[in-house]
Amino acid sequence: MSSTASEDPGAATATAPAGTVSAAYALRWPALFVILAAEVMDLLDALVTSIAGPTIVRDLGGGGTLIQWLAAGYTVAMATGLLIGGRLGDIHGRRRMFLIGMAGFTAMSLACALSQSPGMLLTFRVLQGLLGAVMLPQGLGLIKEMFPPHEAAKAFGAFGPIMGLSAVGGPILAGWLVDVDLFGWGWRTIFAINVPIGLTALVFGLRVLPASRPDRRLHVELTSAAIASGSMFLLIFPLIQGRELDWPAWCFVMLAGGLVGFVLLARVEVLRDRAGLVTLITPSLFRKRAFTGGLAAGMALFGALMGMSIVFTLFVQLGLGFSPLKAGLAGIGQAAAMVVGFVVSQPLNARFGRTLMHVGELLAGAGFALFVLTLHLAGDAVGIGTMTPALAVLGLGMGLTMAPFFDIVLAGVDDRESGSASGAMTSVQQLGGAFGIAVLGTVFFDVLSGSGATSRVGVFRDAAGTAMWVAAAMIGLTFVLTFLLPRRAREDAGGH
Structure with a gap:
């Protein structure tokens, strides 16, 4: 194991073999903030286009499919890139690939902001997702290198509040940026805001991130990645x-x-694997019930969550006439309750494990049903106040389900398989989101075109209600598939 030079333990030029911990790295906490900045950029970009989508369509054209593609294109590209993103860091050095990914992500954000047609915007959006997949895995690897074991849990623990803050504040920020129309840029500011964040992170990253020694003996398995x-x-x-x-x-x-x-x-x-060649996913995982069940459950769970998010945003903006900012505020009950679910689950996960997921899934399913009931009872008078209780139940259930999900799935695989399993599950999280956006968005627009309701709000209520029932069915499938998972997470679970 190599550590940083004693003369300057925080020097950015210090090297350590990939995968080792440099306990003496003095700038590890400033470096963590750079990594968290990358996480914030990704989380915001995954959320903002659903809020800005209707405004983008009014400006550029493209219809409802463009709104779906802006979200799904990003997540599919992210899912694809994540399959090889971590390995690129092993081969070429995590610091180098992090900075390349950050620079590219920032450049594509600017390109999105300057786009003049739906095709241009979608192309740059997909490239943004690919470069995000190059950037994000390096951050997790760098944390493992920089922090000694007794500090690593604290470092990984910083992701929870950041995710919570982004979930609550991201849609509100996006809505405010669109509404306030800074410099006459309108929706373009939701992408342009990444530019100062990215440039600042790049400048500090060049100074504080440690350089890992690349391992040129490794290579990327492109055949399986292409399939x-x-x-x-x-x-x-x-x-x-x-x-x-x-x-x-x-x-x-x-x-x-x-x-x-x-x-x-x-x-x-x-x-x-039989031929002794490098594989993208450890083949023995496909014989593990926890892994295959986790893949299917993840597709359904994250599909319901992401699909519901885009349907809700379309409903309140196109159907109820909410402004982008008001649409962002309308979802705060769900986002805040999800954060509460994450926090509450932490001390309960070790004791209740899979049962906690089942409780969360029941609550999430009840939340979807309650939301549809609210739409029916409130009629054309539906508003933020009437929807918030159902959204809060839904958010709490999602938080309780998602928090222990990865650790419980990984409890069913061997230690030597955990890295491959974790990467595959993260990719499936993105793919599931794209699947949900595609399915629920298509259901929403299909019902919208054939609804027999007599009022505009009624037409959109029918479309949103039907899509929410499909999301509830996805949660029901997740509930059944959860029985395939281990009863408990690993004793040393955390940081996934």
């Missing part, structure tokens, strides 16, 4: 475009091809 990314595209594209094209036969062929692609991926990984 995985192609399968994701085949799955998501027809779900979003099919409605607009009146569901031609090739849409169903693509869907089937996507499912076949994932089966092919598992087979290729097994064959490469």
Whole structure:
């Protein structure tokens, strides 16, 4: 193990072998703030386009599918990039890849802000997701390198408050930026705000992040990555475009091809492992009930969460006529309750484990049902006050479910498999989000075009209510799949 030079223990030029801990690294806490800045940029960008979507469409055109693609394109690109992002850091050095990812993410944010057409914006949005996938895994690896074991838990613990603050404040900030129309930029400011954050993080990152020694013996497994990314595209594209094209036969062929692609991926990984070649995912994981069940549960869980978010935003803006800022404020009950669920779950996870997830799933399902009931009872008078109780129940349930999810899934895999399993689960989190956006968004717009309601609000109530029932069904599927997971998390769980 190499540590930083004794003359300047915090020097940015100090090197340590990838994966080792440099306990003497003096600038580890300032470096953590740089890493957290990257996390904030990603979290905000994952949330803001649903709030700004209707405004973007009014400016650039593109219709409802553009709103879906702005969110789903980013998450699919992120899911694809995460499959190889961590390995790129191992090969070329985590500091280098973090800074490259940060620079690229910042540049693509500016490009999004300057886009003049739906095609331009979507292209830069996808590139933004790919570069985010290069940046984010390096931060976690750098934390493990910089912090000694007794401080690592505190460092990873900083992600919780940051995620909570972003979940609560992100949509409100996005709505405010769109409404206040700074410099006449309108929706463009939701992307432009990343530029000063990114440039500041780059300047400080060059100074405070430690350099790891690259391991050139490793390489990226591109064949499996290509199969995985192609399968994701085949799955998501027809779900979003099919409605607009009146569901031609090739849409169903693509869907089937996507499912076949994932089966092919598992087979290729097994064959490469038998041949002694590098694999993208450790093949033995596919024989673990906890892992395969976790993949399916993650798709359903994060699909319900992300899909619900975009449907809710479309409902309150297009149906109820809320401004972007008011739309952001309308969701604060759910976001705050989700943070409460995360906090409450921490001391309960070790004791109740999988049972805690089941309780959360029941609450989330009840929240969806209560939301639909609220829409029915309130009629055209539905507003923030009437929706907040249901959203709070939903958010609390989601928080209780999501907080222990990764640690419980990883409890069912061997230590040597945990790194591969963690990477795959993180990628599935993104893919599940894209899947939910595609499915629930398509249901929403499909019902919208065929509703028999007599009032504008009634039409949107029908569309939102139907989509929420689909989300509730996803949570019901998650409840069943949770029985495949281990009863308890690992004793040393944390930081995932």
